[in-house]
Amino acid sequence: MSRVCELTGKKAMVGNNVSHAMNKTKRKFDVNLLKKRFYIPEEDKWVTLRVSASAIKDINKKGISAVMKEAREKGFLTK
Structure with missing residues (x-):
């Protein structure tokens, strides 16, 4: 499973580690993802x-509800 936010579509970025001597090596900035349950009162269910x-x-x-509606419009949420 890829590390992508289901509501905003955020995913890992690529950048550089920069040492004191200005040497640069590639690194990855991961997304701060959390698995969370939310209650949707309109549908009377938990997701x-x-x-x-x-x-x-x-x-x-x-x-x-508003955030899920925006995610559906942008194509991040398919449910």
């Missing part, structure tokens, strides 16, 4: 999603 920490902040701000 389990792998979401990033920033997606959880969006859910706290806007609500799970």
Whole structure:
């Protein structure tokens, strides 16, 4: 299973480790993913999603229904 947020589509970025001598080696910046259950009152059911920490902040701000609606429109959520 790839490390991609199901609501925002965030995935790992690539960058460089930079030493004091300015030597550069490739590294990967992983997404801060968490497996979390959310209750959807409109459908009266629980769903389990792998979401990033920033997606959880969006859910706290806007609500799970609004965030899932945006994710469906952008094509990240297929359910």
